[in-house]
Amino acid sequence: MKRYSAFAIAKEAFRQHTGWERAWRSPEPKARYDVVIVGAGGHGLATAYYLGKNFGITNVAVIEKGWLGGGNTGRNTTIIRSNYLQDPSAAIYEKARSLYETLSQDLNYNIMFSPRGVIMLAQTHHEVRGYQRTAHANALQGVKTEYIGPQRVKELCPIINLDGPRYPVLGGLWQERGGTARHDAVAWGYARACSDMGMDIIQQCEVTGVRSEGGRVTGVSTTKGDIACTKLGIVVAGHSGVLADMAGFRLPIESVALQALVSEPIKPCMDVVVMANTVHGYMSQSDKGEMVIGGGADGFNNYTQRGSFHHVEETVRALIETFPMISRLKMLRWWGGIVDMTGDRSPILSKTPLDGCFINCGWGTGGFKAIPGSGWGMAELMATGHSPLTEAFSLDRFKEGRFIDESVAAGVAH
Numbered sequence: 001m002k003r004y005s006a007f008a009i010a011k012e013a014f015r016q017h018t019g020w021e022r023a024w025r026s027p028e029p030k031a032r033y034d035v036v037i038v039g040a041g042g043h044g045l046a047t048a049y050y051l052g053k054n055f056g057i058t059n060v061a062v063i064e065k066g067w068l069g070g071g072n073t074g075r076n077t078t079i080i081r082s083n084y085l086q087d088p089s090a091a092i093y094e095k096a097r098s099l100y101e102t103l104s105q106d107l108n109y110n111i112m113f114s115p116r117g118v119i120m121l122a123q124t125h126h127e128v129r130g131y132q133r134t135a136h137a138n139a140l141q142g143v144k145t146e147y148i149g150p151q152r153v154k155e156l157c158p159i160i161n162l163d164g165p166r167y168p169v170l171g172g173l174w175q176e177r178g179g180t181a182r183h184d185a186v187a188w189g190y191a192r193a194c195s196d197m198g199m200d201i202i203q204q205c206e207v208t209g210v211r212s213e214g215g216r217v218t219g220v221s222t223t224k225g226d227i228a229c230t231k232l233g234i235v236v237a238g239h240s241g242v243l244a245d246m247a248g249f250r251l252p253i254e255s256v257a258l259q260a261l262v263s264e265p266i267k268p269c270m271d272v273v274v275m276a277n278t279v280h281g282y283m284s285q286s287d288k289g290e291m292v293i294g295g296g297a298d299g300f301n302n303y304t305q306r307g308s309f310h311h312v313e314e315t316v317r318a319l320i321e322t323f324p325m326i327s328r329l330k331m332l333r334w335w336g337g338i339v340d341m342t343g344d345r346s347p348i349l350s351k352t353p354l355d356g357c358f359i360n361c362g363w364g365t366g367g368f369k370a371i372p373g374s375g376w377g378m379a380e381l382m383a384t385g386h387s388p389l390t391e392a393f394s395l396d397r398f399k400e401g402r403f404i405d406e407s408v409a410a411g412v413a414h
């Protein structure tokens, strides 16, 4: 694969950009692979990438029913942070955040990681105490966060209104090295690197069945024919229940729509990410100038990849109190994705009752930030049968009552 560099751009500029190669191949599926990953979202692609990079396993196919990155990975609001409460969560999210720091160099693809800082606003006394507790927990976990007062919030984000009538800003949990990255670029960067290692990314190919013999996975049936494999990774977010059903087991997952919107582009006015969890809203400004706004998840199960009117209205109405300036903005685009929610709001990275079949799901409203760490841990689990990063997130925890309760950190927020 040709390396991207300033020199390469300059060279191509002199020959009308005729020398660029396709970023990834579009092969037809082979009859057999060592590993098949279902789902070419960020988590599936990152799993494939670290299988190759860390374990030398490259006879891998990533199978995608639509286009790669077209699921939640290309639909999210790109917030990256690792300020979770429980130790296993802090470990995997901080691993991911730290990998994001150098991911552009690692992949030779600019994922536009922008560690501009994330504030989670405390707007009730309950939240003040909750976030102070999280700051202490993060200090013990080696995650750098800080509880800050309202004046510091105002310094970091001058457009904020501290004195809202319902929910004044009382402080916030600040993670200076949290931020955003370009979501499509994360998927594209991993895809390009996987393809370069000889892996096959097969788009427009739906998995319609999971094949097994004597309790062990043997392959998948797809709209492009049967494909045999030794190990199977199911990484399909909102469709996890559907795939688990094909593999013959059940998951404690609910699929619901989560939506977001962007305003018309305006001049730079906000260089941090702000999350207001009490009112279910959060906002950042994209490089194009749009205000990126997200809200809570739908309160009913569904598979519609679109927004619903009442949620847009609720989200914007709630945020206007804290950001009065958005009342004068026009909405430009609005969309939804199907997120996979577990009861304890923590993901599942696990072996399954079907031998050789692994599952990575349950990231719910907040899995974009976890992509590199999740891929790293999932690859280790699939290659060796064990990973310290994923151990606590096994399916067994729902039988044994070992919940990893992140309902405060991840219930509605990202």
Ligand SMILES: Cc1cc2nc3c(=O)[nH]c(=O)nc-3n(C[C@H](O)[C@H](O)[C@H](O)COP(=O)(O)OP(=O)(O)OC[C@H]3O[C@@H](n4cnc5c(N)ncnc54)[C@H](O)[C@@H]3O)c2cc1C
Pocket (backbone or CB within 6 Å): 038, 039, 040, 041, 042, 043, 044, 063, 064, 065, 066, 067, 068, 069, 070, 071, 072, 073, 074, 075, 076, 077, 078, 079, 080, 205, 206, 207, 208, 235, 236, 237, 238, 239, 243, 258, 259, 260, 294, 335, 336, 337, 338, 339, 361, 363, 364, 365, 366, 367, 368, 369, 370, 414
């Ligand atoms: C509106 C919105 C805002 C969000 N904001 C944030 C945020 O700010 N920060 C954050 O960290 N997270 C956020 N998230 C969550 C985040 O986007 C997801 O947790 C993450 O992208 C999940 O990635 P994935 O690779 O598991 O799933 P996906 O990207 O959804 O990929 C799964 C893929 O599997 C494919 N698939 C499904 N069924 C089949 C089949 N039968 N055969 C083949 N392929 C199949 C799908 O087409 C899809 O491409 C947000 C989500 C949404 C919807």
